[in-house]
Amino acid sequence: MRAVFLDRSTISEDIDLSPIESHVTTISYFEHTAIEKVIFRAKFAEVIISNKVMITAEIIRQLPKLKLICIAATGTNNVNLVAAQKAGIAVCNVSGYANTSVTQYVFAMLLEYLQKTSHYIENSRQGDWQNSPVFCHFGLPINELAAKKIAIIGYGGLGKQVSEIAKAFAMEVLIAERQLASSIRPGRVSFEQAISTADIISLHAPLSDETANLINQQSIKTMKMGVIIINTARGGLVNSLDLLAALKSKKIGAAILDVLENEPPPQDHPLLNAKLDNLLITAHIAWGSLQAQQRLINRLADNIKSYQQGLQLNRVV
Secondary structure (H helix, E strand, O other): OEEEEOOHHHOOOOOOOHHHHOOOOEEEEOOOOOHHHHHHHHOOOOEEEEOOOOEOHHHHHOOOOOOEEEEOOOOOOOEOHHHHHHOOOEEEOOOOOOHHHHHHHHHHHHHHHHHOHHHHHHHHHOOOOOOOOOOOOOOOOOOOOOOOEEEEEOOOHHHHHHHHHHHHOOOEEEEEOOOOOOOOOOOOEOHHHHHHHOOEEEEOOOOOOOOOOOEOHHHHHOOOOOEEEEEOOOHHHEOHHHHHHHHHHOOEEEEEEOOOOOOOOOOOOOOOOOOOOOEEEOOOOOOOOHHHHHHHHHHHHHHHHHHHOOOOOOEOO
């Protein structure tokens, strides 16, 4: 099978791609692909691999050789699944590959903010410790995770893993029910109770009509003063302007964001230009440990092999 990887630059150069190469006859790599170039680059391909490049109904219609679309991610919103199904094209995704990496990020960033590690390293580099009259030198206050309440919004595999690590830090875990749920499942609390009592809110929900702008002016009003919000899910879960206002007023004590509504974000994005000490933003890298990326590639290869064998591993269409 001929294959094309439309956005190779979404995977580190350190990752071994041979598992995929061993299951296709040829593969063409493109660092990134504008939507208007997809048809030209994939016109001979039977397999398309795409992380975020859009595969629209019109693109699918003009690729008669296409048999399989491999999404190099969990989310499927970049592929028109209805059009693929009508055309008889199989679509696979990969899930669970980044749970460990994202969980590690969540606690690395929480610890960075609460322990002030970078601050104290910089103090030592600047000679503050060396010039201290006593054995230690205090700068910014340090806080513990223990006994803090953490609300988990989105209790899939990732939310469950974050929950387990939180318990190891002696935190109290609140598993939030869906916002508009008519009943509350055992072991969960209402969405409203979760966000109004939590010290830390960790977002792991998918983006949908139900969850878009989940964190907004109205929901922020119900939160505790000084709450910490961490978003490793989708940028659209948070209303950026409402978040910015709450950060400035200190209603939200801190926000840790690995995702924004549009990626890459525009140069004038209000959060990126805010320059606030209580706002930490990284470039959608929580998922991207070398181990997680290799798992992703290995599972993409498994999906291709499964299709060739007439099986339906990770099929969404």
